[in-house]
Amino acid sequence: MKKYLVLILIVVLAMGVLPGAVSAADKIKIGYSCNNFNDTFQTVIEGYARAYAEANGIDYSYSDAGEDVIKQQDQIKVFISEGVDALVVVPVDTSAMDPIIKLAAEAKIPLVFVNRNPFAGLKAEEIPANTYYVGSESIDAGIFQAEYLVKKLGEDAKAGYAILVGMLSNEAAVARTEGNKQVLNKYPGYKLLAEKNGDWQRDQGMSITENWITAFGDELKAILANNDEMALGAIEALEAAKIKDKVIVMGVDLIDDAKVAIKEGRLDASVLQDGKGQGEGGMKIAMQVLAGEKVDPITMIPYVLVTPENIADFE
Amino acid sequence: MKHQNRLQEIFTKYGIVFVLIVMIIAMSMIKPSFRTLNNILNILTQCSVYGILALGMTVVIVSKGIDLSVGSILALCAVIAASLGQSSTASTKYFANMAELPIIVPILAGLLIGAICGAINGGLIAFTGIPAFIATLGMMTICRGFAYIYTSGKPVSTLIPSFEFIGQGRLLGIPMPVVIYLGMIIITKILLNNTRFGKRTFAVGGNINAAEVSGVNVKKILLWVYTYMGMCAGVAAIVSTGRMVSAQPGLASGYELTAIASTTIGGTSQSGGIGTVWGAVVGALVLSVMRNGMTILGIQSYLQQIVEGVVIIVAVILDMRKNARKA
CATH class of the missing domain: 3.40.50.2300 (Response regulator)
Known part of the structure; x- marks a missing residue:
């Protein structure tokens, strides 16, 4: 007991x-x-x-x-x-x-x-x-892309560019696009040919780019995408049209596919959000x-x- | 007088074709780059994915149903097919020790998954009696969820070259997605207009009670209608994966609505029993020409969405007048 x-x-x-x-x-x-x-x-x-x-x-x-x-x-x-x-x-x-x-x-x-x-x-x-x-400040991603574009082509270059925008209601899409324009508006040679929402999706980035190639031909020198997925879609379209070497493409996020594409020299740059x-x-x-x-x-x-x-x- | 009536009849019957022709002529005049062979092939390629969905959707809507899950089914089929079609050099592999499989494996896997999802839709609708809108709404979120779980939210990429051929290769100068689209048009046309299944689908959509009384196995027909829709989603998934040489779990969200819009613009009636395969093709082309044209013209994104909505509504109004006149 x-x-x-x-x-x-x-x-x-x-x-x-x-x-x-x-x-x-x-x-x-x-x-x-x-x-x-x-x-x-x-x-x-x-x-x-x-x-x-x-x-x-x-x-x-x-x-x-x-x-x-x-x-x-x-x-x-x-x-x-x-x-x-x-x-x-x-x-x-x-x-x-x-x-x-x-x-x-x-x-x-x-x-x-x-x-x-x-x-x-x-x-x-x-x-x-x-x-x-x-x-981070979303606008910085857009500024980084645009500044790198100017560095690559030169301040006095004459170049048409287009922006692949994310979902229209997202703050990141609006701010990144704003960052692109804020920098490039300072250089009269850089001309915004078009901006269109691809809703962050690779397939839409591809279709839109196909149409841009038709619309602008040689004028199109760069595509700045709000994210990597759309940038990779743009690359597919440019490669299919065999003009990838004439157009600079950049994305944001540095997803795994983008890492590979940068290593292979297909994607020119991405911006990493840390x-x-x-x-x-x-x-x-x-x-x-x-x-x-x-x-x-x-x-x-x-x-x-x-x-x-x-x-x-x-x- | 009689002559004039016939003209009017032709116009109401083929009104949307005239709209398409006018759009094409107008665009060609404003922008010469529109009528280049490359751009025409672009337009056809771009509508192939939702065009294939619209074919299946025509069968569904003729049976007086609706399918909201096709975009999600497409995504699920695409990620699974892509994961089975990865090249051995892929950095992130889904099946670590898997050898490169022949292209037929991912294709069949995509079709099978699509058919299974479609059969689940059909089974729910036929055997539990819940409305198609609700059953497919549920499947829409379920399939999307599975696609995210399967991939942990990441894209599936680095696929074998034969996948790339499906998306970007050419057969006799025609892009492969267009070839596949043409094949699906022919299959669906035969299925809907030249088989007993097709006739019974029209009967079920026209008057379900009359169909049942006359001995049609309605449940079986509905099961196959949605299974065929699911298979179309599987085919569209293979085309889409080939085009981007990768697949994303978020792929094709909202495509169900584009497919429904294409079908509707082409004159397939939501009240069931009325619809044509060529209508779905013309409807898909109208949307594709419109999107391509407006982008080439540099029309603002926001405005493009409004124009698309207006075209859908006007097409249905025209269509209702056509059907009212018939009655």
């Missing part, structure tokens, strides 16, 4: 102590809310955030909002009631983040936005306390804030232009 009593006592004690022992180690708990797991690049960013969490012993939980603003808010409420120490959020809609900012402020935990900037156009002092942003920088960056900022360090509200992770000269660095 005594033996059993002792055993029960030990079990009870162990039950009481064990969870305590784990929480006594005081693992930091961070909740990561992704806008949409169907978006390949978002899974890349999330992968780096998760890897950082594992490497640093962070108690990491994540959720997928499936491009639904309300769902994202609900998931963040769940995170907060689970007692997370910080939130890392990729906004579904950058203009609808006020409720989430309020939730985080009430819970008195730091909130780090990643990849999509809800504070675009705000001055540093206008950004709510204890909220941060880590990401998923590692963003995913790790978001988690790092959260950790620094929790450690009591002073952190700038905005951290820009620069894009990287990838060309045949530096492709070897991206293996």
Whole structure:
């Protein structure tokens, strides 16, 4: 009887102590809310955030909002009631983040936005306390492409170019296209022949380019695509028409197919949005804030232009 | 007087053909580059993928059905076919130790997957009685989901050269996608107009109760109608994969609507029992000429979408007047 009593006592004690022992180690708990797991690049960013969490012993939980603003808010409420120490959020809609900012402020935990900037156009002092942003400026990708084009053809070149635009309602599509024009409008020799939405798709990039070849013939010297998929479609069309060597083609994202195409000399350049920088960056900022360090509200992770000269660095 | 009536009759019957001819003449006059042989082949190649879908869609709509899942089925067939058609030099291989397979394997795989998905659609509609709109809406998201899971969201690329031939090769100077499209036109035409299956499909679409009473096995017909649609999606998938020498899980989203639009512009009636294969071909050509023409003319993207919508609506109005006159 005594033996059993002792055993029960030990079990009870162990039950009481064990969870305590784990929480006594005081693992930091961070909740990561992704806008949409169907978006390949978002899974890349999330992968780096998760890897950082594992490497640093962070108690990491994540959720997928499936491009639904309300769902994202609900998931963040769940995170907060689970007692997370910080939130890392990729906004579904950058203009609808006020409720989430309020939730985080009430819970008195730091909130780090990643990849999509809800504070675009705000001055540093206008950004709510204890909220941060880590990401890139979409317009830079367009600027990088255009600047590389000018570098390749020369400032005084006479060249017609066309832009393959992503989905018309996406901020990235609008801003990248804007970046292209902002640079090239400065050079009178560069003429925008056409811009058309290919909805990020390779097949549409191909069909549109086929029509452009008919419409502009030799005038067409460059195709700037908002992403790699459309750029690769353009390349298929140019190769079928046997004029690939006369037209410069660039994309954005540096997907695996684009890496291969750059190595083979088919794609002239791509612009890498730094998923590692963003995913790790978001988690790092959260950790620094929790450690009591002073952190700038905005951290820009620069894009990287990838060309045949530096492709070897991206293996 | 009588003569005039006949002219009017011809015009209402072949109105959309006149529209196509007028469009072609106008474009040729404004932009000489439009009437080059290369551009004409381009137009035909560009409509081959959704043109093939429109052929299957004609059979479906004649049976008084609809199929919203064809774009997603196309994507699923394409990624699976492409993964079986990868060259041994591919950097990311789906089946690591697989030797290069002969082209017939991915082709048959694509057709088979398409047929299975189509049969599921047909089975749901025939045996559970749920509306075609709902059954195929469900399959639309299911197939898209499978395509994403299968590929983890990444494109499948670096395919064997014979795949490239399907998309970019030529037979007697005619691009292969156009050759395949022509083949499918002939097959569908024979199927719909010269077989018992075709006649019964018209009967089911015209009056399902009358068809049943007269001894038509309606369930069996519906099953085969959607299976054929699925196979058309499989063929379109092979053409599309060949054209880009790769396949993406997000491929062809919205193509179901382009196919429905082509069929509708060509005069196939949503109320069932009325429809022609040549109508689906003309409808697909109208859309292709319009897209090609507007891009060559440099018309803004936003505006192009509006024009397309207007053409679809006007075509249906003309068509309803035609059918009303007949009655």
